[in-house]
Amino acid sequence: MAWKRRVDSNIRVGYHRGMPLHEYLSFRDGELFLDDVSAGQVAREFGTPVFAMSETQLRRDTRRWRQALEDAWPDGPTALLPAFKANTCLALRHVLNEEGVGCDTFGEHELRAALSTGADPACVSLNGTNKSEEAIRLAIEHGVRITLDSLREVEMVSALSGNAPRPALVRLRLRPGGETLTGPSDFSDRGDSIAGVAAAYRPGFALADAERAARSIVGSRGMRLVGTHTHLGRHTTSLAAWAGVVSDHVRQIARISAACGGWRPSEIDLGGGYAERGSPVGQAIAGREAPQEPPPPEQYTRVIAQAMRAAMRQHGFDSRGVALQLEPGRAIYGPAGVHLTRVVNVRRSPERPDRRWVELDTTEQFLADVVLEHARYPFVLANRVSAAPSVPVDLTGASCGFDIIAAGIPVPEDIAAGDLVALLNTGAYAETQTTNFNAFPRPATVLLSGDLVDVIRRAETPAEVFSRDRVPARLLRSEDT
Numbered sequence: 001m002a003w004k005r006r007v008d009s010n011i012r013v014g015y016h017r018g019m020p021l022h023e024y025l026s027f028r029d030g031e032l033f034l035d036d037v038s039a040g041q042v043a044r045e046f047g048t049p050v051f052a053m054s055e056t057q058l059r060r061d062t063r064r065w066r067q068a069l070e071d072a073w074p075d076g077p078t079a080l081l082p083a084f085k086a087n088t089c090l091a092l093r094h095v096l097n098e099e100g101v102g103c104d105t106f107g108e109h110e111l112r113a114a115l116s117t118g119a120d121p122a123c124v125s126l127n128g129t130n131k132s133e134e135a136i137r138l139a140i141e142h143g144v145r146i147t148l149d150s151l152r153e154v155e156m157v158s159a160l161s162g163n164a165p166r167p168a169l170v171r172l173r174l175r176p177g178g179e180t181l182t183g184p185s186d187f188s189d190r191g192d193s194i195a196g197v198a199a200a201y202r203p204g205f206a207l208a209d210a211e212r213a214a215r216s217i218v219g220s221r222g223m224r225l226v227g228t229h230t231h232l233g234r235h236t237t238s239l240a241a242w243a244g245v246v247s248d249h250v251r252q253i254a255r256i257s258a259a260c261g262g263w264r265p266s267e268i269d270l271g272g273g274y275a276e277r278g279s280p281v282g283q284a285i286a287g288r289e290a291p292q293e294p295p296p297p298e299q300y301t302r303v304i305a306q307a308m309r310a311a312m313r314q315h316g317f318d319s320r321g322v323a324l325q326l327e328p329g330r331a332i333y334g335p336a337g338v339h340l341t342r343v344v345n346v347r348r349s350p351e352r353p354d355r356r357w358v359e360l361d362t363t364e365q366f367l368a369d370v371v372l373e374h375a376r377y378p379f380v381l382a383n384r385v386s387a388a389p390s391v392p393v394d395l396t397g398a399s400c401g402f403d404i405i406a407a408g409i410p411v412p413e414d415i416a417a418g419d420l421v422a423l424l425n426t427g428a429y430a431e432t433q434t435t436n437f438n439a440f441p442r443p444a445t446v447l448l449s450g451d452l453v454d455v456i457r458r459a460e461t462p463a464e465v466f467s468r469d470r471v472p473a474r475l476l477r478s479e480d481t
């Protein structure tokens with residue numbers, strides 16, 4: 001496996017206490033380095049908490065996924081459309097534009113932001129459960145693919161594309177299904193099946209509606225039905241689930257094809273939901289340890305491509321020339337991110353003397369997936385990586401809530417205020433979900449490249465937290481007015 005290699009056994013190892021490390025991370029003189037900068041230096045210069053992203057890692061993982069997809073699908077063109085929502089920092093979009101990959105965008109605001117960075121509209125998909133007219137108008141104007149989600153949107157595109165010089169490019173988002181979704185979902189701590197959780201998620205056409213939609217689009221002037229889309233999400237690291245999702249998707253395509261005179265997709269987009277090394281999702285669920293090394297991109301793409309080819313053959317489709325697209329979000333952005341936070345205090349629970357709370361200067365408000373996805377981020381004591389972990393503690397945040405960032409994790413006995421904690425795999429869905437609960441200003445994001453560090457999203461100021469507030473004059477005391 002590629003990441004097992006040792007570039008230099010003194011300064012760079014592939015693992016830390018059994019935990020896989022990404023290539024940009026290394027240990028030098030007992031300290032964690034991100035690219036060629038120590039975590040301590042980043043923390044001193046930019047303050048904590050702070051999000052740090054490695055440009056080198058982002059490029060590396062993007063290239064690896066792109067290559068894996070190309071290798072697995074020689075049948076036709078391929079494209080990566082990493083989900084923009086996973087990390088909306090515009091500088092990162094510029095990096096991905098340079099890498100020649102597009103994106104999945106949700107709604108008008110993400111679409112506008114992605115286009116503002118110069119993303120190639122031909123490699124952008126407008127997704128979203130209830131798209132606004134403005135979003136659709138924008139997509140038509142720029143030639144962005146519209147991933148339709150309901151009959152309502154078919155009518156909207158039809159109405160808005162009437163006078164456009166070229167037809168709107170549309171795909172149908174179909175619901176993921178198949179017999180392989182019986183296993184537990186990593187999104188559920190109650191053992192709910194993937195099928196059960198997926199059924200509660202509303203996007204996508206029911207098959208009968210998709211058939212109706214396809215019939216009306218194929219017969220229209222203003223729209224061109226270029227393909228289909230589905231998005232399972234990050235329920236599982238099981239490859240078997242994917243094989244089933246792909247064959248079920250092709251089965252649905254065959255029904256749509258039969259319903260509208262033998263129409264064939266020229267592109268099939270299988271959305272996101274692929275796990276990355278050290279994937280935090282579901283790791284906080286007691287008794288359920290997902291592998292820290294889920295399938296690598298080469299394996300995901302191989303299984304998906306094989307299932308796709310087999311299902312297409314079974315339903316009488318020729319796979320040659322059909323474009324295969326994937327939208328990995330977390331798998332591309334996640335590994336490149338580290339969240340740096342300092343220990344503020346260590347407290348013992350009076351009721352449970354065995355329990356220590358290590359209080360950090362960050363909060364679950366900046367790491368929402370510890371709540372939403374039962375995430376447990378891989379942890380490194382960045383300022384003294386060699387200190388042996390010996391006692392279990394709860395890493396907690398600074399908000400008024402329980403704010404448990406990681407329960408029962410082993411740390412060195414003498415962990416103390418001032419120690420620097422690095423939470424790995426925080427490049428996706430952390431910064432984009434930050435809130436101002438307890439009036440915390442949101443942290444900055446810095447971008448590392450070799451020994452360069454640039455702020456790419458500055459920290460909020462305390463005043464900005466209240467900058468949208470207006471107090472009606474009648475509530476202001478007279479001396480203030």
Ligand SMILES: *Cc1c(COP(=O)(O)O)cnc(C)c1O
Pocket residue numbers: 083085086104127231233234271272273274327328329330331428
């Ligand atoms: C969120 C989302 C993605 C990305 O999912 P990941 O789990 O981050 O890979 C891709 N496509 C669509 C339509 C999404 O909603």
